[in-house]
Amino acid sequence: MYLMMAVLAVIYTPWALFDRRGAFAGIRAYCRYVRWTAGWMIGLKSEIRGEVPRDEVMIASKHQSFFDIIMICSVVPRPKFIMKKQLVRAPILGWYALRIGCVPVDRGKRGPAMEQMVRDVAAGRSAPGQLIIYPQGTRVAPRATMPYKIGTGVLYRKLGQPCVPAATNVGVFWPRSGVLRKPGTAVVEFLDPIPPGQEIEPFMAALEEVVEARSRQLMVEAGLKFDAT
Known part of the structure; x- marks a missing residue:
């Protein structure tokens, strides 16, 4: 599962660098791969x-x-998430999360992050x-x-x-x-x-x-x- 994450990152990152649709496509491909392999590997x-x-x-x-x-x-x-700030440092996962519009927050500072997200949506800056x-x-x-x-x-x-x-x-x-x-x-x-x-x-x-x-x-x-x- 984790090996395929790296493989698909290599395939989709050039597209994702120039177009967010590439990031969404890469994430969707990976998630469908995990569902497929879980089905035939472990039932x-x-x-x-x-x-x-x-x-x-x-x-x-x-x-x-x-x-x-x-x-x-x-x-x-x-999809996009409000996620733990620590996940930004995760290899591959962190960059893709930011690319699709996830908002990293400190566990103790969720309020300010929500306020920022609301302002971004209202101003039309959030996709x-x-x-x-x-x-x-x-x-x-x-x-x-x-x-x-x-x-x-x-x-x-x-x-x-x-x-x-x-x-x-x-x-x-x-x-x-x-x-x-x-x-x-x-x-x-x-x-x-x-x-x-x-x-x-x-x-x-x-x-x-x-x-x-x-x-x-x-x-x-x-x-x-x-x-x-």
């Missing part, structure tokens, strides 16, 4: 459900492992695309609980864009840490959009309810057991 099939967002929207996704990022970026035409954000702020293992952070609601209000929730069961097969990968069918499902204009608190409540409920259903479908309570 981990992957399925996208729901309508893939193609307009300028915010995608608020459940995040369980590296593989849900791979799945989303394999189908969304112009249109699909902003992918993880409301819990990090990877969360199946059955684990973690609160949804208010920054997602703040960004939703200030951008004035629809929000597409996304649920997943990926962590059942590809855990947040470790090297073991299990066969099965990993699913990322895009849910009904939440229109712009809601207040932050009701938006956050609705987002958490639909993402958590559907993710739980997908994990049960994948064979994960939950306590009756």
Whole structure:
């Protein structure tokens, strides 16, 4: 998987240097390669459900492992992220992330970064695309609980864009840490959009309810057991 990252970087970087479409094409090719090889190497099939967002929207996704990022970026035409600043220094990955419009932030300084992104969008300097954000702020293992952070609601209000929730069961097969990968069918499902204009608190409540409920259903479908309570 990591070897192919280097190979595709060599192939796509000359195009990406002169045209951002080359960066998107390289990322999409890599993500589809990982999905394909996971299918025949370890029996981990992957399925996208729901309508893939193609307009300028915010995608608020459940995040369980590296593989849900791979799945989303394999189908969304112009993905971009708010990402940890440390990732900028990652070989290949950091440069491509900046090239597609990701915004690096310090963990303790997310507010200023969001304000800058909102200003860029309003001024027309940010290229249109699909902003992918993880409301819990990090990877969360199946059955684990973690609160949804208010920054997602703040960004939703200030951008004035629809929000597409996304649920997943990926962590059942590809855990947040470790090297073991299990066969099965990993699913990322895009849910009904939440229109712009809601207040932050009701938006956050609705987002958490639909993402958590559907993710739980997908994990049960994948064979994960939950306590009756």
